[in-house]
Amino acid sequence: MMDVSNSFQIQQTIADPLSIKGIGLHTGINISMQLYPAEANYGIKFIRKDLYNNNIIEALWSNVTNTKLSTTISNKNGASVSTIEHLMSALSGLHIDNIKIEIDGPEVPIMDGSSIKFVDLIDKTSIKSLNKKRKILKVKKNIKIEKNDTSVELKPNNQFSIDFEIDFPSKLVSQQSCHLQLVNGNYKTDIASARTFGFEKDVDMLRSNGLALGGSLDNAVVVGESKILNSDGLRFKDEFVRHKILDSIGDLYLAGAPIQGYFLGNKSGHHLNNLLLRSLFADKNNYEYI
Numbered sequence: 010m011m012d013v014s015n016s017f018q019i020q021q022t023i024a025d026p027l028s029i030k031g032i033g034l035h036t037g038i039n040i041s042m043q044l045y046p047a048e049a050n051y052g053i054k055f056i057r058k059d060l061y062n063n064n065i066i067e068a069l070w071s072n073v074t075n076t077k078l079s080t081t082i083s084n085k086n087g088a089s090v091s092t093i094e095h096l097m098s099a100l101s102g103l104h105i106d107n108i109k110i111e112i113d114g115p116e117v118p119i120m121d122g123s124s125i126k127f128v129d130l131i132d133k134t135s136i137k138s139l140n141k142k143r144k145i146l147k148v149k150k151n152i153k154i155e156k157n158d159t160s161v162e163l164k165p166n167n168q169f170s171i172d173f174e175i176d177f178p179s180k181l182v183s184q185q186s187c188h189l190q191l192v193n194g195n196y197k198t199d200i201a202s203a204r205t206f207g208f209e210k211d212v213d214m215l216r217s218n219g220l221a222l223g224g225s226l227d228n229a230v231v232v233g234e235s236k237i238l239n240s241d242g243l244r245f246k247d248e249f250v251r252h253k254i255l256d257s258i259g260d261l262y263l264a265g266a267p268i269q270g271y272f273l274g275n276k277s278g279h280h281l282n283n284l285l286l287r288s289l290f291a292d293k294n295n296y297e298y299i
């Protein structure tokens with residue numbers, strides 16, 4: 010059993026190495042990943058095992074190079090890893106500060122389209138406390154990014170909480186909103202199993218653009234004209250907005266530290282999440298480490 014109850018002050022890693030395999034959502038190729046414990050202040054780093062040089066990519070907002078449908082990070086030499094957001098979300102939700110992730114391809118496996126397989130994987134070992142204090146990023150000023158009718162915002166708050174609102178032109182998804190405070194391990198029960206989703210009408214367009222090549226009803230909720238195409242239906246009535254929260258938690262963890270602040274997302278996604286972090290870090294008066 011993992012204990013996240015009194016884990017807010019001390020840095021953590023995993024106790025033992027773990028491994029997982031799966032298909033890449035966008036590339037459609039088989040990928041395997043090994044997760045290793047790491048020392049205090051190591052952070053989160055991906056190592057591309059299929060590349061021999063310059064293959065380390067740090068999971069940081071400043072390394073984000075693509076936000077089209079997923080979040081991609083790259084190092085200075087152009088080595089990249091895409092679709093990192095669900096794994097990053099699991100690491101944030103379980104309060105893992107330091108971990109080394111070896112991967113043998115360019116994309117994190119999509120698993121079932123949520124982060125529950127990563128949570129279950131980490132649950133197979135225990136979480137290990139390291140002998141160092143965790144630094145927490147405290148938001149000191151309101152930061153807001155707006156684009157057309159979408160927006161993201163960070164506000165000072167005494168804990169990390171999220172408000173998210175979506176509004177899709179589909180009667181099956183339409184308007185959903187959700188408020189969440191990450192406390193007492195509720196990430197696992199309320200967020201981790203919410204799957205990514207797409208619309209049946211977009212599938213051909215995505216595939217002809219070389220995207221979603223590994224996508225299927227096994228790793229995404231597919232919304233048709235009049236019904237959900239997955240035979241088991243939805244896992245939550247508001248699974249769509251919960252998944253947007255899952256994504257945002259993952260993207261925000263690229264801050265390099267847990268955030269103490271109030272995040273508000275309105276019809277937003279990976280692109281605005283990254284612009285928000287860039288704007289946060291653009292001015293030292295916006296934040297402090299506590």
Ligand SMILES: [Zn+2]
Nearest residue numbers: 094095205256
């Ligand atoms: Zn997602």
